[in-house]
Amino acid sequence: MPLDFEFTKEQEDIRLTVREFAEKYIAPKAVEFEEKQEVPKEITREMARLGLFGILFPEKYDGLGLDPITAGIVLEEIVRADITFSLAVAYLVHTSWGYVAYKYGSDEFREDIIRKAAKGDIWVGIATTEPGAGSDLVGITTTAKKDVDGYLIFGEKAYISGVREAREKGAWFELGGGHVTLAYTDKTKQHKGMSLFFVPLTDPNITIRLEKEFGRKGWSFGSFVLNNVKVPETYRIGEEGRGFYIAMEGFDHARAYIALACAVGGKRAIELAAEYAKQRRAFGEPVATFQGVQFQLADNWARLEAAHALAYKALWALKMEQEGKIGRFEVTKIAASAKLFAVQAAKAAIDDALRWFGAYGYTEENLVALALKAVKSYDWAEGSLDIMRLIVAREVLGKEYIVRRR
Ligand SMILES: Cc1cc2nc3c(=O)[nH]c(=O)nc-3n(C[C@H](O)[C@H](O)[C@H](O)COP(=O)(O)OP(=O)(O)OC[C@H]3O[C@@H](n4cnc5c(N)ncnc54)[C@H](O)[C@@H]3O)c2cc1C
Known part of the structure; x- marks a missing residue:
């Protein structure tokens, strides 16, 4: 195609x-x-x-x-x-x-x-991770028990983005928000016993706790405890037992957008640093005239261009999948490749660009320094880079070459 x-x-x-x-x-x-x-x-x-x-x-x-x-x-x-x-x-x-x-x-x-x-x-946020399980979602312990016309959810989610913004009504959003939350409806069936629920974080039976973030501090990140939170049956997303698979589909979407954000953020960091390097002088010349800087710029820019194109390929693949033209696993492979490549390209580019600022790069008012801390989050958020490697290897080699360690 x-x-x-x-x-x-x-x-x-x-x-x-x-x-x-x-x-x-x-x-x-x-x-x-x-x-x-x-x-x-x-x-x-x-x-x-x-x-x-x-x-x-x-x-x-x-x-x-x-x-x-x-x-x-x-x-x-x-x-x-x-x-x-x-x-x-x-x-x-x-x-x-x-x-x-x-x-x-x-x-x-x-x-x-x-x-x-x-x-x-x-x-709308996402809550799969728990204090005891992130990459290996079979290890989650949150449960959803059937109750009259709904479910009672019990457990704890950790390292979740947007808990404060979802909790507070009438603040960032008129009605606050909620998280698509993964829980066991039948623990004996492992990943086939998981279901997804929309859980409003405004529920009084939820308590939240904020983490002190390393970067991207403008959007909160923390945990929430669900103490028998009642949700109606209509808040179940998909059939019982399909939660794990639907979550994997959600990750494909998020990874494609993360790849794009990293490619674009990396390019913007280079632009900002290049502007500075044109003004700042050392040894009588603008810093931008040094070939050491120019070669770093060129290598990083080339990688970011590739990351940018691959990110759009992943978004295009999502669109093709929605139109029934390609299969789910093709999308999974492209989205994981895109995230894997773009996060690394952006981290390297932003790190190099930050050096062109000299000591000014080591201040909190330097946007490129803030960007470096922020892209680091994508080593893990929406699936770690190692998990991206596992997915790509699985799709290229075949499932039979992936060792199950349980
Ligand atoms: C800023 C930020 C925002 C986040 N937001 C959310 C959110 O909104 N919702 C949510 O549900 N989660 C969120 N997360 C959590 C994120 O999804 C997890 O951090 C991620 O899935 C990894 O899980 P973990 O942290 O438990 O690491 P672990 O699973 O404990 O892994 C630890 C290390 O081992 C490696 N590893 C694990 N298994 C393997 C393997 N089989 N092969 C090779 N290496 C392996 C991992 O790559 C990692 O480096 C967020 C994380 C961050 C940092």
Whole structure:
């Protein structure tokens, strides 16, 4: 199948609208996200007003009804304006997991939650990780027990993005938010006994605890304890026992967007550092004239160009899969490859670019320094780089060559 993601006029118009918004509202405040450890609520409210939280949901449910490539174009503009990645997390997690919740949610769920998520009144996060299990999800202990017309969920989720923003009603989002949460409905069946639920973090039977983050401090990260939280049956996403598989699909989406965010964030860091290197002089010359700097710039830029193209290939693959033209595992392989490559390319590029600033690179007001801390999160978030390697190896070699260690 020919690879084709040429941008349409509509997509370019959307890019310009988002760029205007991002340059006006986001870029001037990005350094403050880190200092204040939050993004201003006006920004998420304005993103909601523009419909950006509804980008993939069908118009029938108050969304914009657009595709993953267009969602990627929006993400590019958000990242260019904020390389602390806080708003990238807010946008890409909701876009990926909100879509999966829509796809597998019941009609009642769509009417109730998806409509609000599309308007940006509810933020959608993801909660698979626990204190005792991250990569190996079979090790989770959260359970969902059937109760009259619903489920009682008991357990603890850890290292989860957006817990504070989902908890507080009337703040970043009118109604707070909730997380697509993985739990056992039948522990004896291991991954085939897992189910997914939408769990509103505003529930009084949930307590949250915030972690002190290393980077991207504008969007919270922490744990939440579910003390017999009652959710209606309509909040189950997909059939009982299908939760693990649906979660894997959600990861494919998130990884494709992360790859794009890393490629674009890396390029932006190089641009910012290059501007500085043109002004800053050493030994009578602008730092940008030194070949040591130029060669680093060229090697990193070339890798980021490749990462950028591969990220769009992953978004295109998601679109093709939605249209029934390619299979799920093909998407999984491309998305994992894209994340694996882009995270490493971005980390190397940002690290090199930061050096061109000299000592000024080691200050908290330097956006490139903040970007370096932020991309580090993608060593793990939405699946570690080692797990990406395992997936690619499995898809290329065949399942029979993957040793099961349980
Ligand atoms: C900033 C940030 C945000 C996050 N947000 C969320 C969120 O919103 N929701 C959520 O559910 N989770 C979130 N996570 C958690 C993330 O998904 C996990 O960190 C990740 O899945 C890895 O799990 P772990 O941390 O338990 O590491 P472990 O699974 O304990 O792994 C430890 C190390 O061993 C390696 N490893 C594990 N298994 C293998 C293997 N088979 N082969 C080779 N190496 C292996 C891993 O790569 C890792 O380096 C977030 C993490 C971070 C850092």
